[in-house]
Amino acid sequence: MRHVLPHRDAELVSRLRRSGAIILGKTNLTEWAAYRSNDVPNGWSPVGGQTRNPYVLDRSPYGSSSGSAVAAAAGLAPVTIGTETFGSIVSPAGMNSVVGFKPSMGRVSGDGIVPISPFQDTAGPITRNVADAAAVFLVIATPRRAIRLETALLAGTRIGVWRGVRNSSAKHSDVNRVLAEATAMLHELGATTVEVDLTVPDTSEVLSYEFKVSINDYLGTVGGDGPHDLGDLIAFRSHPDERTSDLGLAKFEQAQDSDMARRPSDYLEERAQITEEIRGSIGRVFGRHRLDAIMSPTNGRAPEVSERDFAWLHSCSPAAVGGYPSIAVPAGYADSQLPLGVSFTGRRNRDEELLGLAYSFEQATQARKRPLYLPTLPA
Numbered sequence: 001m002r003h004v005l006p007h008r009d010a011e012l013v014s015r016l017r018r019s020g021a022i023i024l025g026k027t028n029l030t031e032w033a034a035y036r037s038n039d040v041p042n043g044w045s046p047v048g049g050q051t052r053n054p055y056v057l058d059r060s061p062y063g064s065s066s067g068s069a070v071a072a073a074a075g076l077a078p079v080t081i082g083t084e085t086f087g088s089i090v091s092p093a094g095m096n097s098v099v100g101f102k103p104s105m106g107r108v109s110g111d112g113i114v115p116i117s118p119f120q121d122t123a124g125p126i127t128r129n130v131a132d133a134a135a136v137f138l139v140i141a142t143p144r145r146a147i148r149l150e151t152a153l154l155a156g157t158r159i160g161v162w163r164g165v166r167n168s169s170a171k172h173s174d175v176n177r178v179l180a181e182a183t184a185m186l187h188e189l190g191a192t193t194v195e196v197d198l199t200v201p202d203t204s205e206v207l208s209y210e211f212k213v214s215i216n217d218y219l220g221t222v223g224g225d226g227p228h229d230l231g232d233l234i235a236f237r238s239h240p241d242e243r244t245s246d247l248g249l250a251k252f253e254q255a256q257d258s259d260m261a262r263r264p265s266d267y268l269e270e271r272a273q274i275t276e277e278i279r280g281s282i283g284r285v286f287g288r289h290r291l292d293a294i295m296s297p298t299n300g301r302a303p304e305v306s307e308r309d310f311a312w313l314h315s316c317s318p319a320a321v322g323g324y325p326s327i328a329v330p331a332g333y334a335d336s337q338l339p340l341g342v343s344f345t346g347r348r349n350r351d352e353e354l355l356g357l358a359y360s361f362e363q364a365t366q367a368r369k370r371p372l373y374l375p376t377l378p379a
Helices: 011-020 067-073 090-096 130-140 173-188 204-221 230-235 249-254 262-290 317-322 349-366
Strands: 077-083 099-102 123-125 158-161 192-195 295-297 326-334 339-346
Touching: 011 130, 067 077, 067 090, 067 123, 077 090, 077 130, 077 158, 090 326, 090 339, 099 130, 099 339, 099 349, 123 130, 130 326, 130 349, 158 262, 173 192, 173 295, 173 326, 173 339, 173 349, 204 230, 204 249, 204 262, 230 249, 262 295, 262 317, 317 339, 326 349, 339 349
Parallel strands: 158 192, 158 295
Antiparallel strands: 077 123, 099 123, 099 326, 295 339, 326 339
Protein backbone atom coordinates (compact mmCIF):
# COMPACT_ATOMS: atom_id res chain seq x y z
CA MET A 1 0.00 0.00 0.00
CA ARG A 2 2.40 2.58 -1.31
CA HIS A 3 0.26 5.66 -0.63
CA VAL A 4 -1.66 4.49 2.45
CA LEU A 5 0.08 6.05 5.45
CA PRO A 6 -0.83 5.61 9.13
CA HIS A 7 -2.01 8.64 11.06
CA ARG A 8 0.30 7.98 14.02
CA ASP A 9 3.33 5.98 15.10
CA ALA A 10 3.04 2.43 16.34
CA GLU A 11 3.41 2.23 20.12
CA LEU A 12 6.91 0.73 19.93
CA VAL A 13 8.02 3.52 17.56
CA SER A 14 6.73 6.12 20.02
CA ARG A 15 8.73 4.44 22.77
CA LEU A 16 11.87 4.52 20.63
CA ARG A 17 11.39 8.21 19.81
CA ARG A 18 10.86 9.09 23.49
CA SER A 19 14.09 7.30 24.37
CA GLY A 20 16.04 9.46 21.88
CA ALA A 21 16.14 7.13 18.89
CA ILE A 22 16.23 8.65 15.40
CA ILE A 23 14.04 6.79 12.90
CA LEU A 24 16.00 6.57 9.64
CA GLY A 25 13.31 4.98 7.50
CA LYS A 26 11.36 1.86 6.62
CA THR A 27 12.94 -1.23 5.13
CA ASN A 28 11.74 -3.63 2.46
CA LEU A 29 10.16 -6.91 3.46
CA THR A 30 8.73 -10.01 1.86
CA GLU A 31 5.41 -8.55 0.77
CA TRP A 32 2.69 -8.77 3.42
CA ALA A 33 5.10 -10.65 5.69
CA ALA A 34 4.99 -13.59 3.23
CA TYR A 35 1.22 -13.82 3.73
CA ARG A 36 0.18 -12.94 0.19
CA SER A 37 1.19 -16.14 -1.59
CA ASN A 38 3.57 -19.07 -1.24
CA ASP A 39 5.22 -18.01 -4.52
CA VAL A 40 6.45 -14.53 -3.49
CA PRO A 41 10.29 -14.56 -3.31
CA ASN A 42 11.74 -13.86 0.12
CA GLY A 43 12.71 -10.20 0.37
CA TRP A 44 10.63 -9.07 -2.63
CA SER A 45 7.83 -6.52 -2.76
CA PRO A 46 6.45 -4.47 -5.68
CA VAL A 47 7.31 -1.26 -3.79
CA GLY A 48 10.91 -2.06 -2.82
CA GLY A 49 11.91 -4.72 -5.32
CA GLN A 50 14.30 -7.51 -4.33
CA THR A 51 16.34 -7.24 -1.13
CA ARG A 52 19.80 -8.80 -1.49
CA ASN A 53 21.90 -10.79 0.96
CA PRO A 54 24.99 -8.62 1.65
CA TYR A 55 27.25 -11.65 2.05
CA VAL A 56 26.53 -13.03 -1.44
CA LEU A 57 24.31 -10.76 -3.50
CA ASP A 58 22.62 -13.43 -5.61
CA ARG A 59 21.53 -15.30 -2.47
CA SER A 60 18.26 -14.94 -0.58
CA PRO A 61 18.10 -12.70 2.49
CA TYR A 62 15.16 -14.81 3.68
CA GLY A 63 12.24 -13.18 5.41
CA SER A 64 9.90 -11.81 6.03
CA SER A 65 11.78 -9.01 7.85
CA SER A 66 14.41 -9.16 5.12
CA GLY A 67 15.22 -5.45 4.90
CA SER A 68 15.61 -5.08 8.66
CA ALA A 69 18.13 -7.93 8.82
CA VAL A 70 20.06 -6.73 5.76
CA ALA A 71 20.14 -3.11 6.97
CA ALA A 72 21.64 -4.25 10.29
CA ALA A 73 24.12 -6.61 8.60
CA ALA A 74 25.26 -3.98 6.09
CA GLY A 75 25.68 -1.27 8.72
CA LEU A 76 22.94 0.93 7.26
CA ALA A 77 21.51 1.30 10.77
CA PRO A 78 22.88 0.27 14.18
CA VAL A 79 19.58 -1.30 15.20
CA THR A 80 16.43 -2.24 13.28
CA ILE A 81 13.00 -3.65 14.10
CA GLY A 82 11.42 -6.74 12.58
CA THR A 83 8.04 -8.36 13.12
CA GLU A 84 7.37 -12.07 13.43
CA THR A 85 4.38 -14.33 13.15
CA PHE A 86 6.28 -17.46 12.13
CA GLY A 87 10.07 -17.02 12.00
CA SER A 88 10.14 -13.57 10.37
CA ILE A 89 12.68 -12.14 12.84
CA VAL A 90 14.95 -15.08 13.60
CA SER A 91 15.07 -16.56 10.08
CA PRO A 92 16.40 -13.50 8.19
CA ALA A 93 18.69 -12.74 11.14
CA GLY A 94 20.29 -16.17 10.78
CA MET A 95 20.59 -15.86 7.01
CA ASN A 96 22.34 -12.47 7.31
CA SER A 97 24.61 -13.18 10.31
CA VAL A 98 22.95 -10.80 12.75
CA VAL A 99 21.11 -11.12 16.05
CA GLY A 100 17.31 -11.33 15.89
CA PHE A 101 15.29 -11.36 19.10
CA LYS A 102 11.62 -12.41 19.16
CA PRO A 103 10.20 -11.53 22.57
CA SER A 104 7.59 -13.49 24.48
CA MET A 105 4.10 -12.86 23.15
CA GLY A 106 2.68 -9.76 24.83
CA ARG A 107 5.95 -8.20 26.03
CA VAL A 108 5.98 -5.70 23.11
CA SER A 109 2.82 -3.82 22.10
CA GLY A 110 1.39 -4.70 18.70
CA ASP A 111 -0.55 -1.43 18.50
CA GLY A 112 -0.05 0.12 15.05
CA ILE A 113 1.55 -2.95 13.42
CA VAL A 114 -0.08 -4.43 10.29
CA PRO A 115 -1.46 -7.72 11.67
CA ILE A 116 -1.66 -11.37 10.74
CA SER A 117 -2.47 -13.05 14.06
CA PRO A 118 -3.17 -11.51 17.48
CA PHE A 119 -1.84 -14.70 19.06
CA GLN A 120 1.52 -14.85 17.24
CA ASP A 121 2.47 -11.36 15.96
CA THR A 122 5.28 -9.66 17.83
CA ALA A 123 7.95 -7.10 17.04
CA GLY A 124 11.56 -7.31 18.15
CA PRO A 125 15.06 -5.94 17.52
CA ILE A 126 17.49 -7.08 14.81
CA THR A 127 21.04 -5.91 15.55
CA ARG A 128 24.69 -6.81 15.03
CA ASN A 129 25.17 -7.95 18.64
CA VAL A 130 23.16 -9.16 21.63
CA ALA A 131 23.94 -6.12 23.79
CA ASP A 132 22.24 -3.80 21.28
CA ALA A 133 19.23 -6.12 21.07
CA ALA A 134 18.96 -6.08 24.87
CA ALA A 135 19.17 -2.27 24.95
CA VAL A 136 16.36 -1.92 22.40
CA PHE A 137 14.23 -4.51 24.20
CA LEU A 138 14.51 -2.52 27.43
CA VAL A 139 12.97 0.46 25.61
CA ILE A 140 10.11 -1.25 23.77
CA ALA A 141 9.10 -3.93 26.28
CA THR A 142 6.75 -3.96 29.26
CA PRO A 143 7.34 -4.54 32.05
CA ARG A 144 10.99 -3.45 32.16
CA ARG A 145 13.31 -5.76 34.03
CA ALA A 146 17.08 -5.80 34.51
CA ILE A 147 19.13 -7.81 32.01
CA ARG A 148 22.31 -9.53 33.19
CA LEU A 149 24.94 -9.62 30.43
CA GLU A 150 27.92 -11.67 31.58
CA THR A 151 30.50 -13.62 29.60
CA ALA A 152 30.13 -16.65 31.89
CA LEU A 153 27.03 -18.84 31.98
CA LEU A 154 25.31 -19.37 35.31
CA ALA A 155 26.51 -22.50 37.10
CA GLY A 156 24.38 -25.54 36.32
CA THR A 157 23.02 -24.19 33.00
CA ARG A 158 21.27 -26.93 31.02
CA ILE A 159 20.55 -26.57 27.29
CA GLY A 160 18.43 -28.83 25.12
CA VAL A 161 19.68 -29.36 21.55
CA TRP A 162 16.98 -29.75 18.86
CA ARG A 163 17.83 -30.33 15.20
CA GLY A 164 14.79 -28.45 13.89
CA VAL A 165 12.54 -29.17 10.91
CA ARG A 166 14.38 -30.14 7.72
CA ASN A 167 13.74 -31.34 4.18
CA SER A 168 13.55 -35.08 4.42
CA SER A 169 15.73 -35.45 1.31
CA ALA A 170 18.14 -32.53 1.84
CA LYS A 171 21.68 -32.73 3.18
CA HIS A 172 22.65 -30.27 5.87
CA SER A 173 26.28 -31.12 6.54
CA ASP A 174 27.27 -27.48 7.17
CA VAL A 175 24.35 -27.02 9.54
CA ASN A 176 25.27 -30.20 11.41
CA ARG A 177 28.88 -29.03 11.72
CA VAL A 178 27.94 -25.58 13.03
CA LEU A 179 25.44 -27.08 15.49
CA ALA A 180 28.11 -29.49 16.76
CA GLU A 181 30.56 -26.60 17.16
CA ALA A 182 27.96 -24.57 19.04
CA THR A 183 27.24 -27.51 21.33
CA ALA A 184 30.96 -27.96 22.03
CA MET A 185 31.22 -24.26 22.91
CA LEU A 186 28.37 -24.59 25.39
CA HIS A 187 30.29 -27.45 27.02
CA GLU A 188 33.39 -25.25 27.25
CA LEU A 189 31.25 -22.62 28.97
CA GLY A 190 30.23 -25.21 31.54
CA ALA A 191 26.73 -26.00 30.30
CA THR A 192 25.20 -29.47 30.15
CA THR A 193 23.43 -30.33 26.89
CA VAL A 194 20.85 -32.99 26.08
CA GLU A 195 19.25 -33.95 22.75
CA VAL A 196 15.52 -33.14 22.64
CA ASP A 197 12.66 -33.13 20.15
CA LEU A 198 9.78 -30.67 19.86
CA THR A 199 6.28 -30.85 18.43
CA VAL A 200 5.60 -28.71 15.35
CA PRO A 201 1.97 -27.51 15.25
CA ASP A 202 -0.16 -26.78 12.18
CA THR A 203 -1.81 -23.35 12.43
CA SER A 204 -2.66 -22.79 8.75
CA GLU A 205 -6.44 -22.86 9.21
CA VAL A 206 -6.62 -20.57 12.24
CA LEU A 207 -4.10 -18.13 10.73
CA SER A 208 -6.31 -17.65 7.66
CA TYR A 209 -9.28 -16.83 9.85
CA GLU A 210 -7.23 -14.54 12.11
CA PHE A 211 -5.69 -12.68 9.18
CA LYS A 212 -9.05 -11.87 7.63
CA VAL A 213 -10.52 -10.57 10.88
CA SER A 214 -7.35 -8.69 11.87
CA ILE A 215 -6.62 -7.07 8.50
CA ASN A 216 -10.25 -5.97 8.10
CA ASP A 217 -10.09 -4.30 11.52
CA TYR A 218 -6.75 -2.67 10.72
CA LEU A 219 -7.75 -1.36 7.28
CA GLY A 220 -10.96 0.00 8.77
CA THR A 221 -8.92 2.28 11.03
CA VAL A 222 -6.45 3.54 8.38
CA GLY A 223 -8.97 5.52 6.34
CA GLY A 224 -8.03 7.46 3.20
CA ASP A 225 -8.44 6.27 -0.37
CA GLY A 226 -6.79 2.88 0.11
CA PRO A 227 -8.38 -0.55 0.59
CA HIS A 228 -10.85 -0.79 3.49
CA ASP A 229 -11.02 -4.58 3.82
CA LEU A 230 -9.49 -7.76 2.44
CA GLY A 231 -11.86 -7.80 -0.53
CA ASP A 232 -10.68 -4.33 -1.54
CA LEU A 233 -7.10 -5.43 -1.03
CA ILE A 234 -7.48 -8.38 -3.40
CA ALA A 235 -9.05 -6.13 -6.03
CA PHE A 236 -6.29 -3.53 -5.58
CA ARG A 237 -3.60 -6.10 -6.42
CA SER A 238 -4.81 -6.23 -10.05
CA HIS A 239 -2.31 -3.49 -11.00
CA PRO A 240 0.35 -4.87 -13.45
CA ASP A 241 3.22 -3.80 -11.18
CA GLU A 242 1.92 -6.13 -8.49
CA ARG A 243 2.81 -9.22 -10.58
CA THR A 244 -0.41 -10.90 -9.44
CA SER A 245 -0.54 -13.04 -12.59
CA ASP A 246 2.71 -14.90 -11.86
CA LEU A 247 2.89 -14.66 -8.06
CA GLY A 248 -0.76 -15.09 -7.20
CA LEU A 249 -2.79 -14.19 -4.12
CA ALA A 250 -3.34 -17.70 -2.73
CA LYS A 251 -3.11 -16.79 0.96
CA PHE A 252 -5.25 -13.67 0.54
CA GLU A 253 -7.89 -15.70 -1.27
CA GLN A 254 -7.74 -18.53 1.26
CA ALA A 255 -8.27 -16.03 4.05
CA GLN A 256 -11.13 -14.34 2.18
CA ASP A 257 -12.83 -17.72 1.76
CA SER A 258 -12.35 -18.69 5.41
CA ASP A 259 -15.55 -19.41 7.30
CA MET A 260 -16.53 -16.14 8.91
CA ALA A 261 -20.00 -17.48 9.71
CA ARG A 262 -18.92 -20.02 12.29
CA ARG A 263 -19.32 -19.06 15.91
CA PRO A 264 -16.35 -17.19 17.41
CA SER A 265 -16.40 -19.65 20.30
CA ASP A 266 -15.59 -22.51 17.89
CA TYR A 267 -12.57 -20.68 16.50
CA LEU A 268 -11.36 -19.63 19.95
CA GLU A 269 -11.64 -23.22 21.16
CA GLU A 270 -9.50 -24.39 18.23
CA ARG A 271 -6.84 -21.70 18.84
CA ALA A 272 -6.83 -22.45 22.59
CA GLN A 273 -6.33 -26.17 21.88
CA ILE A 274 -3.35 -25.49 19.58
CA THR A 275 -1.76 -23.14 22.13
CA GLU A 276 -2.36 -25.56 25.00
CA GLU A 277 -0.85 -28.47 23.07
CA ILE A 278 2.35 -26.66 22.04
CA ARG A 279 2.88 -25.08 25.46
CA GLY A 280 2.30 -28.45 27.10
CA SER A 281 4.80 -30.11 24.76
CA ILE A 282 7.51 -27.47 25.29
CA GLY A 283 6.82 -27.30 29.01
CA ARG A 284 7.27 -31.06 29.40
CA VAL A 285 10.63 -30.93 27.57
CA PHE A 286 11.83 -28.05 29.76
CA GLY A 287 10.61 -29.75 32.92
CA ARG A 288 11.77 -33.29 32.19
CA HIS A 289 15.34 -32.21 31.43
CA ARG A 290 15.43 -29.19 33.81
CA LEU A 291 16.40 -26.92 30.92
CA ASP A 292 17.20 -23.22 30.86
CA ALA A 293 16.88 -23.00 27.06
CA ILE A 294 16.71 -25.04 23.86
CA MET A 295 19.25 -24.47 21.07
CA SER A 296 18.51 -25.30 17.44
CA PRO A 297 19.81 -24.35 13.98
CA THR A 298 18.12 -21.18 12.75
CA ASN A 299 18.52 -21.69 9.00
CA GLY A 300 20.14 -23.70 6.24
CA ARG A 301 22.50 -22.34 3.59
CA ALA A 302 21.03 -19.43 1.65
CA PRO A 303 19.55 -20.42 -1.73
CA GLU A 304 19.82 -18.27 -4.84
CA VAL A 305 17.18 -15.54 -4.91
CA SER A 306 15.22 -17.23 -7.71
CA GLU A 307 15.50 -20.74 -6.27
CA ARG A 308 12.20 -22.09 -4.91
CA ASP A 309 13.14 -25.73 -4.24
CA PHE A 310 16.05 -25.57 -1.81
CA ALA A 311 17.39 -27.29 1.30
CA TRP A 312 15.16 -25.45 3.75
CA LEU A 313 15.42 -25.76 7.49
CA HIS A 314 13.67 -23.93 10.32
CA SER A 315 13.13 -24.24 14.06
CA CYS A 316 10.92 -21.20 14.68
CA SER A 317 7.45 -22.73 14.91
CA PRO A 318 7.26 -23.96 18.55
CA ALA A 319 8.34 -20.58 19.96
CA ALA A 320 6.19 -18.65 17.46
CA VAL A 321 3.00 -20.58 18.14
CA GLY A 322 3.58 -21.01 21.88
CA GLY A 323 4.54 -17.38 22.48
CA TYR A 324 8.01 -18.20 23.84
CA PRO A 325 11.01 -15.90 23.45
CA SER A 326 13.65 -16.89 20.90
CA ILE A 327 16.88 -15.33 19.69
CA ALA A 328 19.04 -16.05 16.64
CA VAL A 329 22.82 -15.60 17.06
CA PRO A 330 25.52 -15.90 14.34
CA ALA A 331 27.25 -19.27 14.66
CA GLY A 332 29.20 -20.01 11.46
CA TYR A 333 29.16 -20.18 7.68
CA ALA A 334 28.53 -22.58 4.83
CA ASP A 335 31.11 -22.41 2.01
CA SER A 336 32.91 -19.84 4.20
CA GLN A 337 30.49 -17.07 3.10
CA LEU A 338 26.84 -18.09 3.65
CA PRO A 339 25.76 -17.28 7.23
CA LEU A 340 24.37 -19.93 9.56
CA GLY A 341 22.83 -19.09 12.92
CA VAL A 342 21.64 -20.94 15.99
CA SER A 343 18.50 -20.03 17.89
CA PHE A 344 17.87 -20.24 21.61
CA THR A 345 14.32 -20.64 22.90
CA GLY A 346 13.70 -19.70 26.52
CA ARG A 347 10.86 -19.94 29.00
CA ARG A 348 7.86 -17.65 28.48
CA ASN A 349 8.24 -14.17 29.95
CA ARG A 350 11.82 -14.86 30.99
CA ASP A 351 13.22 -12.94 28.05
CA GLU A 352 15.92 -11.22 30.09
CA GLU A 353 17.45 -14.57 31.10
CA LEU A 354 17.49 -15.69 27.46
CA LEU A 355 19.26 -12.50 26.37
CA GLY A 356 21.90 -13.10 29.04
CA LEU A 357 22.49 -16.67 27.86
CA ALA A 358 22.73 -15.59 24.22
CA TYR A 359 25.24 -12.89 25.17
CA SER A 360 27.50 -15.45 26.89
CA PHE A 361 27.39 -17.68 23.81
CA GLU A 362 28.02 -14.78 21.42
CA GLN A 363 31.01 -13.50 23.38
CA ALA A 364 32.57 -16.96 23.49
CA THR A 365 32.11 -17.75 19.79
CA GLN A 366 32.66 -14.33 18.15
CA ALA A 367 31.36 -15.98 14.98
CA ARG A 368 30.10 -12.94 13.08
CA LYS A 369 32.22 -11.45 10.31
CA ARG A 370 31.49 -8.50 8.06
CA PRO A 371 29.76 -9.03 4.71
CA LEU A 372 31.87 -8.85 1.54
CA TYR A 373 29.04 -8.13 -0.95
CA LEU A 374 30.26 -10.90 -3.28
CA PRO A 375 28.33 -10.93 -6.60
CA THR A 376 28.08 -14.71 -6.40
CA LEU A 377 29.61 -17.58 -4.45
CA PRO A 378 33.19 -18.31 -5.63
CA ALA A 379 33.51 -21.54 -7.56
